[in-house]
Amino acid sequence: MNVLYSTQATALGGRDGWAASVDGVLKVKLAKPRALDGAGGGATPEHLFAAAYAASFLEALRAAAPETGSVITDDANVTVTVSIRRPESEDGLTLDVSLALDLPDVDRETAQVLARRAHDLCPYSRALRARLEPRVSIA
Structure with a gap:
């Protein structure tokens, strides 16, 4: 590699x-x-992680857009929420991650296709895949 x-x-x-x-x-x-x-x-480290993941995921959406004939406008944005929680049956702490996508001029169905493809392309999504499935919502 x-x-x-x-x-x-x-x-x-x-x-x-x-x-x-x-x-x-x-x-x-x-x-x-x-x-x-x-x-x-x-x-906090969670601030830094949320900002980095949001930027990377938006870039992945931009990379995926031509596959659907979509355009990701300059005002498109991704908001990542990172929460720390204590699991009931384990020691230590764990992360919950959710992504909220605001993709003006992209219909909901296409946005869902783009989100799935962006998860394949985004290095943060790929790194999290084994332990955590980030939730995605679309405005």
């Missing part, structure tokens, strides 16, 4: 610290959310 792109980031201090990319493009203060007994006031 050919690597097309690679980057690195380092976290210091865990959920109450900093994360930064090695190239200096990204530097973000992290803070444990109040819901997890933290002080809040900063980004």
